Amino acid sequence: MMDLLAGLGAAFGLLASGDGDLLQIVGLSLRVSVGATLVASLIGLPLGAWLAINRFAGRRMVIATLNALMGLPPVVVGLMVYVVFSRAGPLGVLGLLFTPTVMVVAQVIIITPLIASIAHQAIRELWADYHDLLISLNTTRLQRIRALLWDGRRALLTASLAGFGRAIGEVGAVMVVGGNIDHATRVLTTAIALETGKGNFAMALALGIVLIALALAVNLAVHALSRTERGSRW
Amino acid sequence: MVALEAVEIWRAGRRILGPLSLGLAADGVTILIGPNGSGKTSLLRALHGLERISGGRILWPGDAATLRARQAFVFQTPVLMRRSVVDCIAYPLILLGESRAAARAKAAAMAGGMGLGAALYRPASVLSGGERQKMALARALIRGPEVLFLDEPCANLDTTSTREIEALLSRARAGGTRIIMSTHDLGQARRLADDVVLLHEGAVIEQGDRRFFDGPATQAGCAFLNGELLS
Amino acid sequence: MRLSRFVASLAVAFWAQGAVAEDFKLAVTTSFDSSGLAEVLLPAIAADLGLRVQLLVVGTGQALELGEAGDVDAVLVHSKAAEEEFVAAGHATHRREIMYNDYVVIGPKADPAGAAAAGTAKDAFAAIARAEAPFVSRGDDSGTHKAELKLWKSAGIEPAGAWYSAVGQGMGAALNTAAGLDAYILSDRASWLTFGNKAGLVLLFQGDKALFNQYSYLPVNPAKHPHVKAVAAMRLEEWLTGPKAKALIDGYKIEGQTLFVFNAE
Numbered sequence: 020m021m022d023l024l025a026g027l028g029a030a031f032g033l034l035a036s037g038d039g040d041l042l043q044i045v046g047l048s049l050r051v052s053v054g055a056t057l058v059a060s061l062i063g064l065p066l067g068a069w070l071a072i073n074r075f076a077g078r079r080m081v082i083a084t085l086n087a088l089m090g091l092p093p094v095v096v097g098l099m100v101y102v103v104f105s106r107a108g109p110l111g112v113l114g115l116l117f118t119p120t121v122m123v124v125a126q127v128i129i130i131t132p133l134i135a136s137i138a139h140q141a142i143r144e145l146w147a148d149y150h151d152l153l154i155s156l157n158t159t160r161l162q163r164i165r166a167l168l169w170d171g172r173r174a175l176l177t178a179s180l181a182g183f184g185r186a187i188g189e190v191g192a193v194m195v196v197g198g199n200i201d202h203a204t205r206v207l208t209t210a211i212a213l214e215t216g217k218g219n220f221a222m223a224l225a226l227g228i229v230l231i232a233l234a235l236a237v238n239l240a241v242h243a244l245s246r247t248e249r250g251s252r253w
Numbered sequence: 254m255v256a257l258e259a260v261e262i263w264r265a266g267r268r269i270l271g272p273l274s275l276g277l278a279a280d281g282v283t284i285l286i287g288p289n290g291s292g293k294t295s296l297l298r299a300l301h302g303l304e305r306i307s308g309g310r311i312l313w314p315g316d317a318a319t320l321r322a323r324q325a326f327v328f329q330t331p332v333l334m335r336r337s338v339v340d341c342i343a344y345p346l347i348l349l350g351e352s353r354a355a356a357r358a359k360a361a362a363m364a365g366g367m368g369l370g371a372a373l374y375r376p377a378s379v380l381s382g383g384e385r386q387k388m389a390l391a392r393a394l395i396r397g398p399e400v401l402f403l404d405e406p407c408a409n410l411d412t413t414s415t416r417e418i419e420a421l422l423s424r425a426r427a428g429g430t431r432i433i434m435s436t437h438d439l440g441q442a443r444r445l446a447d448d449v450v451l452l453h454e455g456a457v458i459e460q461g462d463r464r465f466f467d468g469p470a471t472q473a474g475c476a477f478l479n480g481e482l483l484s
Numbered sequence: 485m486r487l488s489r490f491v492a493s494l495a496v497a498f499w500a501q502g503a504v505a506e507d508f509k510l511a512v513t514t515s516f517d518s519s520g521l522a523e524v525l526l527p528a529i530a531a532d533l534g535l536r537v538q539l540l541v542v543g544t545g546q547a548l549e550l551g552e553a554g555d556v557d558a559v560l561v562h563s564k565a566a567e568e569e570f571v572a573a574g575h576a577t578h579r580r581e582i583m584y585n586d587y588v589v590i591g592p593k594a595d596p597a598g599a600a601a602a603g604t605a606k607d608a609f610a611a612i613a614r615a616e617a618p619f620v621s622r623g624d625d626s627g628t629h630k631a632e633l634k635l636w637k638s639a640g641i642e643p644a645g646a647w648y649s650a651v652g653q654g655m656g657a658a659l660n661t662a663a664g665l666d667a668y669i670l671s672d673r674a675s676w677l678t679f680g681n682k683a684g685l686v687l688l689f690q691g692d693k694a695l696f697n698q699y700s701y702l703p704v705n706p707a708k709h710p711h712v713k714a715v716a717a718m719r720l721e722e723w724l725t726g727p728k729a730k731a732l733i734d735g736y737k738i739e740g741q742t743l744f745v746f747n748a749e
Contacts, residue, residue: 149334151303151326152332154303155301155303157321162348166334166344170335
């Protein structure tokens with residue numbers, strides 16, 4: 020209990036002081052996770068929509084696999100990305116190991132299935148609603164995808180935000196591929212792991228509270244900007 | 254205008270419709286009547302190309318590829334898009350490549366003529382049942398289709414809305430649109446029909462013009478008009 | 485148009501990598517990092533050599549793996565046998581001794597095994613094994629772990645049983661576990677002094693020469709990995725064995741205690 024209160028106090032202290040190290044860590048956390056969310060959304064949202072409206076042999080298998088991939092343990096993804104990007108590995112020549120870039124790569128792999136799955140589910144329901152109408156109006160496949168993506172944008176936004184939440188909160192992958200290098204690849208989650216390992220629970224809790232606040236702030240900002248809960252029902 | 258030759262529809266090993274051979278004239282209002290499960294909805298959807306037929310042919314005049322583009326369908330439960338009323342109505346025009354502004358203007362005019370002007374920029378979901386169906390009708394008519402299909406459009410509506418819809422349909426008919434619709438409401442059938450098709454268990458029992466209502470040609474037709482359950 | 489251009493330049497500024505002084509990747513052990521000595525050395529290195537040293541803090545085993553794969557430019561560890569093997573295998577050009585610190589035996593205040601009274605480190609370990617008192621081991625192939633195993637071996641004991649827990653984690657995490665279990669543990673002095681959760685643990689035994697711990701610097705072999713920053717590695721080695729480093733290392737204290745002794749030649 021004392022640790023929790025101490026943590027809260029430390030959190031406010033950290034935030035109020037605008038500590039330079041903290042700002043750098045927060046900035047990097049955002050860079051990596053927002054970047055990963057954008058890339059994963061560019062891949063996952065259209066993929067989910069495409070799967071919802073196209074019928075082909077093995078479709079159910081693909082959807083089941085996609086849903087299963089949501090359960091990929093981040094640390095295992097991190098390990099596999101590490102092996103690939105290590106100098107001893109196939110993409111080692113790129114020299115990307117222990118850089119923010121490879122952290123983004125790992126997180127994209129982790130969250131794309133999540134975003135695609137949620138998008139698929141949302142678009143599938145919408146497609147079931149719109150199906151007869153869109154066929155009756157003689158739409159092309161591209162027109163259908165556009166109508167579904169646009170009308171389903173709120174659910175797609177939820178999908179993206181779910182991906183972001185997963186990304187900013189994971190520690191296994193970024194720890195392994197980033198190396199938690201001070202001033203270079205240290206993000207909030209790896210910093211928390213570090214402080215916990217050192218026995219500095221108050222600091223670790225403070226960072227944890229900052230992380231929660233950050234995740235909430237991003238979500239609130241996105242909802243405010245997209246005016247999700249105002250006026251219209253959809 | 255349209256000819257059906259030995260059309261059959263099978264679903265899950267059961268025969269829903271057919272074998273059915275039918276010819277429909279080129280104008281006016283054709284009403285499909287018959288008990289539940291007689292195949293009215295399936296026939297309408299098959300005519301519009303929403304259902305695949307298992308056997309036989311449906312022959313329309315003109316270019317088969319652009320067929321559906323020259324037709325429109327109003328469903329029993331209107332399909333609402335997650336958009337404003339005016340955008341819902343304008344959508345078919347935007348599909349054709351019209352600019353958003355031009356499409357919206359036409360949609361607004363159409364909606365105004367149907368009494369939907371007040372709710373134009375609100376989401377379609379705020380409309381009442383009758384208003385929703387009027388919106389669906391506006392959306393269906395906005396491209397000036399040659400053929401308009403309606404599947405029991407007034408089944409869930411009150412008297413006032415039904416009257417309004419029927420007035421709009423009469424107007425469309427007067428404007429030259431071919432209307433093929435189904436209904437449960439014999440009174441509505443009487444009011445609107447130029448010709449009638451009575452279906453039962455996937456087969457055509459009787460087909461005729463308005464005089465059907467004064468004296469059907471078949472025993473089943475008489476029984477149906479009397480409100481009896483057909484065997 | 486204006487707005488999208490602004491957003492684009494904001495995105496570029498946000499995501500572009502900043503302009504760099506030269507980056508240098510050095511794999512070090514957790515015990516070195518938790519001593520806090522790096523906070524003193526790194527800024528001086530940056531100022532004097534223009535090198536931005538990026539520390540990858542891992543166990544000795546993983547540090548040497550990183551060096552072998554060429555994922556780092558040099559390695560700073562404390563496990564002589566493993567280092568000599570490393571050089572012999574051609575992964576590093578040579579090893580250069582820099583400084584040493586010492587290990588201490590930590591345990592519960594009550595000291596049920598009587599470790600504090602032992603004459604030598606190996607006797608302390610023998611006492612713990614005899615009493616089957618709870619003992620936490622690093623278990624991660626690190627320098628500290630190897631030193632601990634060496635001590636057991638010299639006492640003629642193979643540690644096994646419910647009392648011996650190998651956690652497979654860094655020094656801080658292992659100390660956490662020991663605090664939670666009220667167990668004995670071998671720790672480097674620096675980690676112990678900077679550890680924030682001592683709970684019921686105290687320092688019980690120190691000073692035996694067997695507990696001295698030599699740190700060496702190994703530059704990764706550029707013949708094997710041409711991409712490593714060999715010149716920077718040489719300059720760093722020169723600095724680490726020079727007078728400025730000597731002053732900083734010998735002068736670094738926690739709670740009035742010197743942690744490292746500079747012994748480069």
